[in-house]
Amino acid sequence: MENRVTLLGVRGSIPVSGEAYRRYGCATTCYLIELEGKAILVDAGNGILNLPRELMEYTEMTMLLTHPHLDHLMGLPMCPFLFRQGATLHMYAAVRGGMDAEAQVDALVAPPLWPVGAGSLPGVLICSTLPETLRLNTVLVESMEGNHPGGVSVLRITGGGKRVVVATDCTITEENRSALTEFAKDCDLFLCDGQYSQEEWPGHASFGHSTWTAAAELARAAGAKQTRIVHHDPTHTDSFLDSCAAELALTCPGCSFGREGEIIQL
Numbered sequence: 567m568e569n570r571v572t573l574l575g576v577r578g579s580i581p582v583s584g585e586a587y588r589r590y591g592c593a594t595t596c597y598l599i600e601l602e603g604k605a606i607l608v609d610a611g612n613g614i615l616n617l618p619r620e621l622m623e624y625t626e627m628t629m630l631l632t633h634p635h636l637d638h639l640m641g642l643p644m645c646p647f648l649f650r651q652g653a654t655l656h657m658y659a660a661v662r663g664g665m666d667a668e669a670q671v672d673a674l675v676a677p678p679l680w681p682v683g684a685g686s687l688p689g690v691l692i693c694s695t696l697p698e699t700l701r702l703n704t705v706l707v708e709s710m711e712g713n714h715p716g717g718v719s720v721l722r723i724t725g726g727g728k729r730v731v732v733a734t735d736c737t738i739t740e741e742n743r744s745a746l747t748e749f750a751k752d753c754d755l756f757l758c759d760g761q762y763s764q765e766e767w768p769g770h771a772s773f774g775h776s777t778w779t780a781a782a783e784l785a786r787a788a789g790a791k792q793t794r795i796v797h798h799d800p801t802h803t804d805s806f807l808d809s810c811a812a813e814l815a816l817t818c819p820g821c822s823f824g825r826e827g828e829i830i831q832l
């Protein structure tokens with residue numbers, strides 16, 4: 567299997583729909599990371615419905631949840647993998663708001679918010695607390711705490727001689743910039759929250775996200791080989807993101823705005 571990442575959903579906050587979003591996509595955060603024959607999902611936004619059919623042949627998969635905000639968890643109740651008899655999904659999430667991974671799932675995937683609990687699906691969901699370092703065969707997962715309301719796990723996934731860093735829902739600040747730069751250093755792919763433009767930043771600075779300019783500067787400082795700006799604001803249409811793309815490429819060669827369905831070879 568090739569080492570690659572598929573962007574199954576790149577929208578932040580809430581899914582969108584309509585002609586204006588055809589190219590960058592409508593679904594919220596979900597990434598499929600394939601390293602050394604191991605398939606790892608990051609987050610369970612409704613992009614999880616784009617899970618490639620061939621992965622349905624797997625009997626086991628791993629999911630890393632950056633944090634349980636709805637845009638990152640809303641796809642879990644309809645996760646196609648969990649509708650397969652004999653499938654086991656191992657989900658790892660840090661304790662958030664005093665709730666462990668299982669309690670976070672149960673808060674959403676249970677009556678009255680959803681008709682059935684995760685335990686009633688044909689597949690098996692096993693929830694565990696995300697440790698700072700996790701070994702999945704030969705793949706290493708490391709996490710550091712990001713800056714986001716309620717907390718977020720910034721993830722570094724290494725395997726097959728490649729390294730992917732996911733920093734979604736994280737405000738880049740003077741305090742965490744050097745730690746984030748070190749964490750993302752020389753990675754092969756950097757997926758970084760860049761929800762806002764500089765013009766939008768005033769009024770949004772406390773929302774727990776970053777500007778795409780700050781994300782691109784961090785990517786350049788870290789020496790990331792490829793970067794995709796993700797967690798696009800629901801108001802950002804294809805034409806808006808296109809209008810920012812040229813400026814983004816100037817700020818950081820190798821950076822672009824992630825598109826739903828995009829497959830990035832590592």
Ligand SMILES: [Zn+2]
Nearest residue numbers: 578579637735
């Ligand atoms: Zn989010």
Ligand SMILES: [Zn+2]
Nearest residue numbers: 633635714735
């Ligand atoms: Zn969030």
